[in-house]
Amino acid sequence: MSKSGERLMKLSVQLLLLAWAVVSIFPLAWMLSTSLKQKNEIFTNKSLLPRNALHFGNYVEAWTTGGFSRYTWNSVLYSVVVVLGVVLVSTLAAYGLSRLDMVGKKAIYLGMMGTLMIPIPGAFISIYIVVSQLGLANTRIGYMLPMIATALPVSIFILKSFFDDMSREIEEAAIVDGASSFRIYASLMLPIARPAIATIVILNTLGVWNEFMLALVLFSETKLMPIQMGLSVFVGQYTTQYELLMAATSIMVLPVILVYIAMQKQFIQGITSGAIKG
Known part of the structure; x- marks a missing residue:
């Protein structure tokens, strides 16, 4: 050419x-x-x-009259707890499946990946039955635990792929120096895996912040609703007041944009360095 x-x-x-x-x-x-x-x-x-x-009075009215202060706090709480839980469990599981020698780890990994074939809405009935039998229906913990569980397979896949691509030479040098497996995980592997961790933080923050269906199934009290359900209630209240609806939607979108802006460098590094390779 x-x-x-x-x-x-x-x-x-x-x-x-x-x-x-x-x-x-x-x-x-x-x-x-x-x-x-x-x-x-x-x-x-x-x-x-x-x-x-x-x-700017539209924002004040949406925040107070629409109850968005409560819904926003709920979503912030759910996002922080779920993302921290996913990061803790998925990093430990991915490190163990990638680096440790243990019986049946391939079967465990394939079993986790097999759950990706199950549509999340298709599991709502089972989730509701289990949560109800544990007495956790209509509670914050009963909402957050299923979200952590459903986010683990993808997060473990991303992190395990990242750990698999890492050279073992630094890890072997740490073992020679007498470092334990947990010390290697905490002091060596986690800092190196920051791009992959940033990737799952952003993906799971988006997932929790935008979650609606599970909250609709599990919650009956308005005070526990996340921001997406709050927006649906708000739409019902202010169907014709579009200026308030758009103010409420802006409140909902802004935190996600800020999270992405704050972590975009690590997110891009996570993609380009193989954090989402098959």
């Missing part, structure tokens, strides 16, 4: 990516714009910029 053809191809790709970025960003821009408009502007002002001053 000639140089002019290469330049044309490069320009075409850049224009395509730019168009894709605009299409992806526009809904967010429209959401933020609508959340800052007054009610009488929603259908009369087609511009993304409000005619008058920015109306």
